[in-house]
Amino acid sequence: MTTQWETVIGLEIHTQLATKSKIFSGASTAYGAEPNTQACAVDLGLPGVLPVLNEQAVRMAVTFGLAIDAHIAPHSVFARKNYFYPDLPKGYQISQMDLPIVGNGHLDIEVDGEIKRIGITRAHLEEDAGKSLHENFHGMTGIDLNRAGTPLLEIVSEPDMRSAKEAVAYMRKLHELVRYLEICDGNMQEGSFRCDANVSVRPIGQAEFGTRAEIKNINSFKFVEKAINHEIERQIEVIESGGKVVQETRLYDANKDETRSMRSKEEANDYRYFPDPDLLPVVISDEFKEIVKATLPELPHAKKQRFIEQYGQDEESATTLTSSRELADFYEAVVKDSGVEAKLASNWMTGDVLGALNKAGLEISQSPVSPERLAGLLKRIADNTISGRTAKQVFDKLWNGTATADEIIEQEGLKQITDTGAIEAIVDKVIAANPGPVEQYLSGKDKALMALVGQIMKETQGKANPGEVNKMLIEKLKG
């Protein structure tokens, strides 16, 4: 009999907070500057300098805590995490240990149509370290301290996930949330959203957890899934071949698609955490919490429900359109500007617009078609100036140019024929020229009607309204 294995996963996610200046100094947090140009005396850890907490970072942490229904600690404490490393200027990182600012909360994820609640143990504020540069230094190492002191919120989940798929769903949901809250730009390439995964396996039915391995720094949704799946396989293989999983930190190598050991538990540092005497405890009053609460944006779940109710959307398109705050805002701007039926707008958004963006590899914020220009197009569909089919041509031109829908329709002569007399003449002509399909339709083959409509549309160069044509044709044939 082969053992059935169950996977247990917990994630630690480092989100870089979108503050203008660093968590304990006034230096800028902007990405990509020349090395060491954004590191002030405090970031360099010069003798005598002292940290001063950035209030904006605290506000963002509280914002996050409120959004996941978490306990906000009225009193939280910064601690020093001691270890030596060249890119850690003070020889300790200012972090939070025993008393983090955000306590127990949760986030609901959806996998295969099932809603699952993932516990969030805590979220704490800390400063980022700098970067060691090993290239172009002729066997030496360069240090860039621009990133040193950048504020991070480390979000630690409960070991509640049971598959790589769930882990990715949780990570995506969190990614969506921090961007909704505008506390993190979510840019994974620049390291603004990084993930460490704690993975273990146990025989199904066993209550205790297996020994876990921590996989460090996995920086894309794709790699998280691959790294975890790889690690699950590795652990099962180790156990099934009579070995034991050891508690260790492993590094995922995306090129080789494997994890390899970084250090074992025995080699782990004793960080000698203790409260940082340079900083006072962070006191969060109920009043401050209320102020932050009042500024919370509509959260993804609430927005989705509202889209379903207010715009009559189905679950699927509501989910798609609320997957980011920018997309939802875009959609609502289109509906408002065009005044068209919400359904028409959502069909276009989830179909043509997202399709084109995907194909071009663009984000909604980079869309060449603005909400105003899309609204201009939808208005002409709604008032029957153009047909849906013609609209697709117009959309291509909107995408590739700067003209408005009205200008394109005018220039290209795409306006629909609204003169019923003219359409009637063509309908009569097509009926007379196609006795075969007419007979088939009259003998009950509804499909034959489509061939006739097609003929008429061809004759009108697509400028007739297909609905009208349909109606007129049926009336004439049955009449």
Next chain:
Amino acid sequence: MYNLTIAELAKGLRAGEFSSVELTQTYLNRIHQHSALNAYVTVTDELALQQAQAADAKIAGGDTSLLTGIPIAQKDIFCTLGVKTTCGSKMLDNFIAPYNATVVDKLNQAGAVMLGKVNMDEFAMGSSNETSYYGPTKNPWNTGTVPGGSSGGSATAVAARLAVCATGTDTGGSIRQPAALCGITGLKPTYGRVSRYGMIAYASSLDQGGPMTRNAEDAAILLQAMAGFDDKDSTSVDQPVPDYLADLNKPLTGLKIGLPKEFFTADLNGDMAATLETAINHYRQMGAEVKEISMPTLKMAIPAYYVIAPAECSANLSRFDGVRFGYRCENPADLADLYTRSRGEAFGKEVKRRILMGTYALSAGYYDAYYIKAQKVRRLISDDFKNALAEVDVIMGPVTPMPAFGIGEKLANPIEMYLSDIYTIAINLAGLPAMSIPAGFINDLPVGLQIIGNYFDEARLLNVAHQYQQVTDWHQQTPKGFE
């Protein structure tokens, strides 16, 4: 001219009796003449004369700051822009600070003239000035004895008239103990009263900068310029700074003085006890009420301090790693070698001892037994003081168990050295303000009286000290050869 106090000099400068340049040159000459005392690590002759010139121009323009043109010494723990800042260590022998400590900025703004940077125990760890990389500073009262520490250079400079006044810092007694051993006035303010920004940290929760002067009035003037909230130091307190000169002459009738019986035990030198008794009698004569109080937790102060201070210093000194500034060993083989040799070669014995103690106290498995326990003790000590200060206005006692000891006498026995701070350490743990004022001599060596007050009650301490200095002249004595 060099026997005058700040207040007297300020008058003389304005009366045109002498210029700041003349005054500064006089002090610079004395510093070079008495370099054998080893009070200064760096003398900034040129900068001092520039500042003096600027001060003279300001005074001619009607400037009223009492410190304008007054030559002062900065403890070498305060970062000074463009000037070597060593903290008494080989580690920072090559460190030119790229910025000014807030205290330095404030004193510059007040118009003071910096003569140079004065010697200290390495990273402020020591009670004798013997741990300095630059060699021990000598006590001008007897050059075979120590000036105390860690602000020993400051105390010697003021006592030997090598500066009108000086800055000091006090983590466990480092202003008060050298002030007592050198016969000058020293004040450790309430924790948070003076900014720590730019003051190289030893034990962050205990460190506090303060004035070291000839008398209480000068201490009031210097503290006035040093104190105040600083948004660059989260632990500085945003509370208005009172006029410290305003209350100096208030009569002491009805002042309630508490004498903790734990201070006056057999551990205290008999001559010292007698000297203190005489001093207390002066207060009785001025109308003060004296009562015995008890503070049973005082005896736990030294062990608690020697857990907390080293724990904090073990992290504070991690930044001295040979990577970005300070000493770096020759040809490091790899990263571990760079760390071990840079730190091993540049830190002195006492600094290493405290880093090791602190690292041990914070280690997994020991943290609760040492660090947490020490914090609990600290709370008890604070409570003891709070209760006592609810009953009395000030607490008095000795500063040190005995007068200055011989150079080299206690170096081999760190525990004995640590015990010399037995009367001062508890005050740092509680964060209270305290002063040391000259109260007499034993075998021709000065001894001090300690006055401890409530939080932010520096004005009262200065008043109590000043009144004593109106009826005594211990503070006016000058060591032989330095008159």
